[in-house]
Amino acid sequence: MSDKNKGLSKAREIYSTRSQRVRELKAAGKKIIGYPCVYVPLEMLTALGLVPYRTYGDIKEPISEVDRALPSSFCPIMRSCLDCAMKGKDDFLDGMVTIHSCDPQEKTAHVWESYINYPYFHYIDMPITVRPEALEYFKSQLNDFRKTLEAFAGEKLSTDKLQAAIKSHNRQRALVKELYELTKPPPPLISGTEIVQVVKALMSLPVTEGNDLLTEIIDEVKNRTDKPEKKSARLFIWTGTLDDTDVMKVFEGKANVVMDESCGGIRSYRGEVKITADPLEALAKYYLYEITCARSFRQATIGETRKDYDRDLQSRFGYLKGIIKEWEINGAIILLVRYCDPFAFEIPDLRDYLNSLGIPSTYIEYDYTTGALAPMRTRVEAFLETIS
Amino acid sequence: MYFAGVDIGSTMTKVMLIDKSDNLLSAIKGPTGPEHRQLANEVMRQALEQASLQIDDISYIVATGYGRLNVPFADRQITELSCHARGVSSLFPNARTAIDIGGQDTKCLKIDNGKLINFVMNDKCAAGTGRFLELTAAALGIELQDMGDISLKADKKIQISNLCTIFAQQEVVALLSHGEKLENILAGLHAALASRVAALARRLGIEPDLVLTGGVAKNTGMVKAMKESLDCELFVPEEPLLTGALGAAILAKETYMKAVAEGEALPTKSRRLEKATFFS
Numbered sequence: 001m002s003d004k005n006k007g008l009s010k011a012r013e014i015y016s017t018r019s020q021r022v023r024e025l026k027a028a029g030k031k032i033i034g035y036p037c038v039y040v041p042l043e044m045l046t047a048l049g050l051v052p053y054r055t056y057g058d059i060k061e062p063i064s065e066v067d068r069a070l071p072s073s074f075c076p077i078m079r080s081c082l083d084c085a086m087k088g089k090d091d092f093l094d095g096m097v098t099i100h101s102c103d104p105q106e107k108t109a110h111v112w113e114s115y116i117n118y119p120y121f122h123y124i125d126m127p128i129t130v131r132p133e134a135l136e137y138f139k140s141q142l143n144d145f146r147k148t149l150e151a152f153a154g155e156k157l158s159t160d161k162l163q164a165a166i167k168s169h170n171r172q173r174a175l176v177k178e179l180y181e182l183t184k185p186p187p188p189l190i191s192g193t194e195i196v197q198v199v200k201a202l203m204s205l206p207v208t209e210g211n212d213l214l215t216e217i218i219d220e221v222k223n224r225t226d227k228p229e230k231k232s233a234r235l236f237i238w239t240g241t242l243d244d245t246d247v248m249k250v251f252e253g254k255a256n257v258v259m260d261e262s263c264g265g266i267r268s269y270r271g272e273v274k275i276t277a278d279p280l281e282a283l284a285k286y287y288l289y290e291i292t293c294a295r296s297f298r299q300a301t302i303g304e305t306r307k308d309y310d311r312d313l314q315s316r317f318g319y320l321k322g323i324i325k326e327w328e329i330n331g332a333i334i335l336l337v338r339y340c341d342p343f344a345f346e347i348p349d350l351r352d353y354l355n356s357l358g359i360p361s362t363y364i365e366y367d368y369t370t371g372a373l374a375p376m377r378t379r380v381e382a383f384l385e386t387i388s
Numbered sequence: 389m390y391f392a393g394v395d396i397g398s399t400m401t402k403v404m405l406i407d408k409s410d411n412l413l414s415a416i417k418g419p420t421g422p423e424h425r426q427l428a429n430e431v432m433r434q435a436l437e438q439a440s441l442q443i444d445d446i447s448y449i450v451a452t453g454y455g456r457l458n459v460p461f462a463d464r465q466i467t468e469l470s471c472h473a474r475g476v477s478s479l480f481p482n483a484r485t486a487i488d489i490g491g492q493d494t495k496c497l498k499i500d501n502g503k504l505i506n507f508v509m510n511d512k513c514a515a516g517t518g519r520f521l522e523l524t525a526a527a528l529g530i531e532l533q534d535m536g537d538i539s540l541k542a543d544k545k546i547q548i549s550n551l552c553t554i555f556a557q558q559e560v561v562a563l564l565s566h567g568e569k570l571e572n573i574l575a576g577l578h579a580a581l582a583s584r585v586a587a588l589a590r591r592l593g594i595e596p597d598l599v600l601t602g603g604v605a606k607n608t609g610m611v612k613a614m615k616e617s618l619d620c621e622l623f624v625p626e627e628p629l630l631t632g633a634l635g636a637a638i639l640a641k642e643t644y645m646k647a648v649a650e651g652e653a654l655p656t657k658s659r660r661l662e663k664a665t666f667f668s
Contacts, residue, residue, distance in 0.1 A: 072664055215665035241506060368394070374454065375493070375509070378467050378469070378493075378509075379509060380453070380470070381465075381467045382467040382470060382504065383507075385466065385467060385469070385470045385504060386470075386503075386504050386505055386506060
């Protein structure tokens with residue numbers, strides 16, 4: 001399909017130009033709120049008519065400004081995100097919501113606020129372990145967030161509006177899951193590279209527009225004749241974020257990527273927010289319990305004196321078992337962004353779990369620059385040679 | 389029937405030609421330089437000349453190494469990890485682990501039945517690679533190839549605390565200004581590099597026989613330091629630079645023979661040895 005204004009072509013276009021639509025919306029009077037991490041409850045923004053816009057780093061943009069603000073031995077993604085912000089890349093933003101998804105995000109939040117002047121800025125202190133006391137604290141944090149948002153929007157966040165927004169975002173989650181169903185056949189009907197484009201496009205649009213785009217894409221992909229070529233392996237990518245198609249193309253050179261655990265992929269769409277009488281609590285539960293990012297530590301044995309390793313692995317990675325079977329995955333790539341401690345600490349245990357399922361895996365570290373791509377290609381191809 | 393392996397590494401380009409009985413017909417080495425494609429062409433021409441063959445005589449060509457995509461006349465690309473594993477096991481049939489220390493990569497390979505089954509590589513950094521020795525040799529004003537022999541004369545080993553290539557150079561200069569003897573500093577440098585490579589290899593798990601390849605395996609001081617660090621027997625091929633190209637040539641032969649045996653048509657590239665451009 002060559003119509004630039006529809007389906008996959010439109011997603012590809014938004015992937016490269018990104019902010020065009022939100023700039024139009026801003027000119028029409030809408031307020032655009034940035035967020036650097038999928039743990040920010042976007043439903044609360046949508047409910048108040050604010051447009052959420054995911055801010056990213058850029059592996060192709062040489063770091064030049066951020067050394068004034070952050071140390072060099074620090075998360076390269078956060079460094080790149082703030083570097084882009086300091087260069088005025090997203091200067092149309094009316095506000096920014098950050099969250100304690102990991103320590104670099106938390107530290108960067110305060111630095112970010114002091115370097116970039118947004119009309120609105122809010123930081124959510126999200127707990128890191130999954131347990132009942134954490135949920136209570138997180139709910140109180142979301143309540144604080146509600147108050148500052150209401151003050152900024154000049155409007156109360158009613159239960160009805162919030163429920164409606166939750167339904168729209170749940171619709172988006174359902175559509176993304178439907179899209180991932182289309183990677184099941186061999187060869188998949190949609191490539192990992194195209195999915196990176198689609199997800200980035202979704203994170204650049206208001207939720208209803210994203211849903212319309214997804215509906216078009218699903219229809220197009222189901223009926224396409226130009227589907228990806230069948231390659232020798234079906235890969236699962238486990239990473240913090242994979243937000244650039246050049247990285248995905250390294251994996252897809254000689255394999256099909258059919259599933260991921262990445263916030264540039266399915267991570268924030270896998271679960272669903274429950275519709276209950278207390279939507280704020282439902283949001284707190286969803287974001288704390290349901291999103292499977294390594295930043296949330298879900299130990300099985302809280303309150304017990306002895307650690308049961310197998311049960312612990314099951315609690316942390318058990319959801320992958322069905323996925324690996326259903327998507328017929330035969331290899332996993334563990335892609336670590338340098339200095340990413342939350343993900344690094346999970347790797348030995350994740351590999352133990354994958355081994356127990358008989359899934360070969362390889363571990364690749366990169367520094368979030370394009371210079372890392374050539375060595376990455378050698379490692380990926382060598383891994384594919386070992387499993388072929 | 390003749391087969392070629394072309395290994396374009398970050399520092400050196402290597403070509404090997406073999407016949408169907410694995411007899412070696414020619415082996416050529418040359419510096420890679422910035423123009424991979426044109427050099428592949430030239431080194432291949434020399435290899436053909438040495439073997440008195442024409443390019444059309446070659447049945448199948450495998451390219452490997454960092455520049456493997458820049459060999460316009462290669463029929464297939466295979467990573468240097470699989471090629472080294474294949475080359476090493478053809479020379480040492482009992483090899484289970486190989487360590488290849490090249491110009492920009494250090495690779496530890498687990499081998500089973502001639503095939504790569506697992507690997508680890510160094511991080512994207514010069515520490516722990518041949519470049520570390522190259523740059524420190526330059527800083528000390530000595531020739532790279534003399535480094536190992538000089539280090540063997542050491543009467544003590546100086547501790548080098550930092551393995552960052554830049555910081556290690558600073559440390560070496562400081563040690564010289566303190567009057568430390570060159571050979572003792574070199575022994576320390578080799579031990580430091582060996583301990584880093586050994587740590588990498590232990591992540592993979594070392595099973596005998598263990599083979600050391602790559603340009604750094606030509607360095608006598610480094611072979612000694614590696615033996616000390618790993619505390620085990622270490623085999624070094626006569627031509628440690630050429631195992632990748634050898635493996636590529638053998639894999640070219642095996643790919644071709646398998647296709648012939650199965651009656652499959654094997655697509656090959658144009659055999660013209662013309663200069664490639666980036667637009668082709």
